[in-house]
Amino acid sequence: MFPGVDGFHWTFGHIFFLSVFVAVALTILVTLALATLRTARDLRTGKAAGICWHADFGELPEAERRCRHELAGRVEHRTCPNAFDCRSCPDYARFADLAPTVEPRTYGMNYPGDRFYHRGHTWVRPETDGTFAVGLDDMAERIVGKPDTVELPAAGTEIELQGPAWKMSKNRQTIRVRAPLEGTVVATGGAGQGWYLKLRPRGQANLRHLLRGAEVPGWLAGELDRLQLQLTQPDSSPSLADGGILVSGLMDAMPKADWDAALAATFLEP
Amino acid sequence: MKARYGMAIDLDRCTGCGACMVACASENNVPRLPKATERTGITPMLVHPVSDGKTGVAFIPMPCMQCEDETPCVKVCPQQAVELDRATGIVMQMPQRCLGCRYCMTACPYHSRYFNWWDPAWPAGMERTLNPGVAVRMRGVVEKCNMCHARLHAAEDKAAEAGKRQIEAADYVPACVESCPTGAIRFGDLNDGASEVAKASRTPEAFRLLARLGTEPKIYYTSKRAWVRALAERHPAGEPSQPAAPVAAGGGEVKHG
Amino acid sequence: MIPTRRDLFAWGGGLAGGMLFTPVPWKVLDDVSIWSQNWPWIPQPARGPVEEKLSSCTLCPNACGMRVRMAAGSPVGLSGMAGHPVSRGALCPLGFGAHQLNWHPSRLRNPLHRGRKTSWEEATAAFRKALGEGPIAIIDGRTGRAASTVLERFAAAHGATYAAARTAEEKALGPYQRWTGVPTSSLGYDLENARTIVSFGAPLLDGWATPGRFTRLWSERAAGSSNPALRLIQVEPVQSRTAAFAWRWVNVRMGSESALASALARVLMEERLVTARGPMPSESVNELAGKTGLAAETIQSLARALVERGPVVAISAGDNPSVAALNVVLGAVGARGGILRRGGGTKSPVPVEALSGRMRAVLIDSTVPWEVRPNVDAEVFRFAAWHGGTTTADWLLPAPGFLEALTDVPTPPASAIETYAVATPLMAAEGSKDAARFLAEIDPAAGSLEDAIKARCEAIYHAGKGGLIGPEPQPVKGLASADKLYEALGNGAVWTGEAGTPGGLRCDLKEWPGPSAMESPAGWTDGWTAPVLPPLAAKLYRESDLRQAPARSDV
């Protein structure tokens, strides 16, 4: 087949055939090589977490992609076009000035106003030393209760927004917590301390993408709603009455429930 | 000097004794396959009995037709295991390169190609009778008549020893030709106008099978009987509505087309 | 430094990448492809020098001249010997594959006693015992050989009956022997000079007598012609191969060949188409025609066709006195193109059919066809190279196979010319012994094969007639000694005597013979019987429908 091998001689058929074949083979190889190289580059430049998040975001049902301004009742209906990263949202300013229409309420849970909330059920609290403390929010704590194990990143680890922050396990169920912002881990806490990580942000800290104020009740309402739906067996009566207060240690209380799906939907897993 | 080897088979002389088939199988190390049937055996030379449906009987020895033009098997082989030799006009099959796809067999209108459905095997000790000039084919490849070209090689060697480039015609005779007790199969160079085959091929009694397909087979048949000549085509030109009467007497089944 | 998993991956990546720049993948690919092309486990032909030897085929009595291609000391191909006076360069389909016969699965490898393995010693002891108790018979399949001399001599010395099985061709000549006293082995058909041949069921184109002899003649003088130089008229109830290609095929009722022969003779004499006078068939033409299923007119026109172009000869498939009588009427006995007396031949021994009753033992030579079973109640010592299927033999004794032993080949049956050849062993015969050697070991006075062949050579040499064909053709008179003749024959030469001449045979009918039980060989191999089919011929049977020849009778 190749010139110089076993009495090869050129004919029109060979030229045509070989050029087509070589072109096809090259294109396939180049495509594969490009994808591999770009993957390597993305991994090296830390774009991986973002890409993963975008992939995950793309698979969210539309109901889960509601804009924070809808949660706060500033607009009737809006789906987030920006993968929940309001820092780069061109329309953020347009809606931010509108007045929220949602009553502030926390459904009996503890959501202090000094913090910023991530849809992965973490909070972020600016510390005086310029770092940010990160912890699980009350709903997550009520669901998980006391985790069996906690696996925290070492100090100095770079973590990415929406990337994995730390891992916990409860009742043989692994829970991976998404990072609410990017930065370097400077200290690690734990369930006892009330916070899990202290991060030094990369560059100028910008928390615009995190929920706060009137957005929180709207978001919590949806989360509770969904949790109820998910934990309700199709053939059983509702076990979590509307308006009730989420019990603490729900995972222990309802060991038979589909926690795999519930936790994933509750965003605790990247 | 290019040769174009061909045969002229006189169907009026062939009595269907089968000597050509045995001689061919012996010459070409065709294995005896205990489980082979008439449709899975290897018969590079095969004699077909035919009848005109009345008392007329003929036997048609069919080796590979060595098609000269648009050679169906050569065109379709995906990996050049079949070649039309330019110096001799012999269509040769190279079993060692064949992958056994059998596309050439479907392409051949003469069914002159045979697949090795079984491993070649001989009763213990009988390998000693294998002809040293011909390599045994393995299972899973296609083979066919190649005009005993091991004999051509021997003739070339002999000529070369004498310092000649041209072989003596008498030194190269395929096994079937040599074995025919009635001399029905004649062999020679069709390019040599004086050769017996070339002369026979030009007679009005000469015909080739399925010549209208345009494959230019180099095996000519001759017969003085019109019904035998009509076997050449399924439908002789000019009488398209009349099916050729001859039918095969295959396996006792008689079918009228 | 402990390598991490990541390090191992990096190392593996480097290894894989680096391998591409070494010969490993490419050379291994090349070698594996060579391996896959050669399939090292398939049988390989032996390598070695190729040489060609001349010999004679000993499968059947027809003694076709044969070229044997030998490689690495084994025969690897057979072909006809061009210029052979009788077989004329042809071999039958079985002959082309005969060199494989010795490895046939049913080859006899050691003596068997009623199916149980035994030894030559036991067989010899048993035969000695039987010989002592008597009476015994020794049956030969091909008379006139050196081995026959040994068998006959042994029989004579020990009071045994020496009997012989005859081929269909010899049986067909039986009536002439009875009428003229000339043994069948001295009679032959002068086919080469006949211009009309009427065959009563003889499979002329199917290997009758010597396969190449008639087929060559037919293809040269008759094939494809509507007015052939040689007219072949085939009388047969089915359309055999011969009937299909005959000039005329006379489709008679089964078993009515004698009637047709008689009717033809009657027409010939009544219409004075022949000069012969003598006894006539008692029945009228019409009565006879009724038996054959043919119209009387057909028979009359056939009779005219017979004498239209002479010489004419009638050939029967077996012992058919009516056909022989027709030959007498046609004047074909002792005439050119008819039945001739030639040189050579031996006195016909007792035919095997004549044996009957109770005997102590029967020894059967390996040349006797399997289906010949003497009608005697005796302990049977059967020599054979191959199992012939079921057998009633008590002792099966392995004889040398094809081309494994020294043997001579006398004139084939029905030949018009006398020939003599010798087949020397081209292969080793392990553990086998032919009947002549077996008997010679019991009684050395019976003599050896070599001596008998040499004696025959001596006789030919002293007669000084004929000549040798083969590697170096020359007349017998040109040879220096009888030993030279022996040597030349051993190298594959064939001695050819003089052809029979007209006039040496005279036959007058006393009365018209009655109808005979026709012994008609109908098949390809029935003239003689192959012990087993050569593997390639067996393959042919299975893989082509050739042997199921068109057999139709539409007349």
Next chain:
Amino acid sequence: MKMPRTSIFFGFGVLTALAAGWLVFPRALYERREQPFRFPHKTHAEKSGTSACNDCHTLGKDGEFAGIPKTKDCATCHADRMGSSPAEALLVDNYVKRGRETPWLVYSRQPANVRFSHAIHTRLAGMTCRDCHGAEGESDAVPVYEQNRISGYSRDIWGHSISRLRRAPGDGMKMSDCENCHRRHGVDAGCLGCHE
């Protein structure tokens, strides 16, 4: 600049591959098989006073090449020991006296489907033995036979150089070698010319 750890391991992998592929592999691939005994072509040429190969490696009348002489040819001189070499002793005792053929391993043996005509190449094309077989005729001992463990071929078919680069004349007898020579000389044999 500090080399990244991964690159060091990668490079080490490449080096391992190169070493294994070029140094170990060619030795591992071939099985070395000794010939039955030492045969000095040189001595025979000197003693017999002729260096023509075809005095012993003859070409028959029918153009068939006889190849290696048979024991009976050796026996014309070596019916009994002529000298004191152990090789000759082996020949005489093991082969000549017992009438056996010497099981020589043939360096240039091709598979059964290959046909090579010595007659055409020497008589018509005027090639010399040396063109393909090299200077074997001047050697003092026949070399060790190396057999490919996968294909079963002699090493001489691929050629001694594993890369098939810069080979001596006659080194390598693959189909492409035949074809390249044929192309150089403008001889087209087709497949049929050399196969089966």
Next chain:
Amino acid sequence: MTSAATGVVMADRRLQVRGEARSSTARFALWLAPWVLLLALGIYAGGLCLYYGLNQTNMNNRFAFGLWIFLDLGIIALGAGAFFTGFLVYILGRTELKPVLNSAVVLGFICYSGAMAVLMIDVGQPLRAWFTFWHPNVHSMLTEVTFCITCYLLVLTLEYIPVVLRNRQLRKLPPFVVFEHRMHLLMPVLAGIGTLLSFFHQGSLGGLYGVLRGRPFAFRQGFAIWPSTFFLFILSAVAVGPSFLMLVTAAARKLTGRKLVPSNVFPRLGFISGVLLAAYVALKAVDTLIWLNVTSPAVGFAPWEYYAYKPFGTTLLFAEIVVFGLLPAVLLVQGRWLLPGAALACCGILLNRFVLTVQTLALPTLSFDPFLSYTPSWQEVASFGGVVAYGVILYSLSYRYLPLFPQSKEQTHVSGR
């Protein structure tokens, strides 16, 4: 329940697409069990053929191709949905078909890899199959088929890999997600290449028989270097690919009881399929007429004789063109009876491939040839069944563990509310 069984159930759950209801492990195992048995039997039969040689089949010198070649041609035609959907989505920008794209890719991969596996059993010397790449005869249609199918199987694998990487467990590893993302961005290139390759090999599969001068039943005169069957095969494969996709999706919908794709997808697929099928039927009719009246008589074969042997009568021709051609085309275009129409179209393509393979070989060529019949051996049928089982199993696994219908989650949610 034993702990091992619990482990299996847990592993099964963990691999499943999250947030979508899947049947229980036991039910799924029950569904797979017969197919696994069939696959095992198929592998055993294929192994017999590889070990003992093709004497295990009932093919013979006169019927050198058998059931398997029909299978190859059939499933490759049905698998055309993969390249054609990719072409429609990526090249023509018909994004409304995106919901079935993953499913189409998996189907294509199944069909092509299945065909390849059977081809490897079907050839006598599978170890030598790659020689085609080293010594290609560029005039042979089979060379083109070999090259294109190999390349296209590679392309399909590259298209399938991203779908596999979206498995829940695999996507936990960021490199896989990133690679999938990068491949996804390059997918139009692969779709383009796939289209080119498919075009050529669907065509060359048609040409495979069309060039057989010695088989006047299949022989067609060429357009440029290709016989007309080259183009008819492309057109028919393209026409029936969407139909098969629709059928399989409908079957999955029926079996899972879930609405997998938006409701506008089927009518769209049906319409495309129908229009192309109509065009194919028209061209096929023209081609048949030309062949009957010109091509075939020119080489000495009268048209009537092809249909003189039962069961290959003219009814077969009628069925191929009208019952399985025109009728489904009408059904698909007008939009009702979509599934029966699609089923008829698929049967039509299978019938066409059957006619071109089996009938072509069965018909005599020489004047003294008998008509031949052939019954596949159990080994052939079992291998055939093995390929079908392989397809069902791979599709089931893909459905269970991979997001074949990415939109289906949304469908569930919408319907759940």
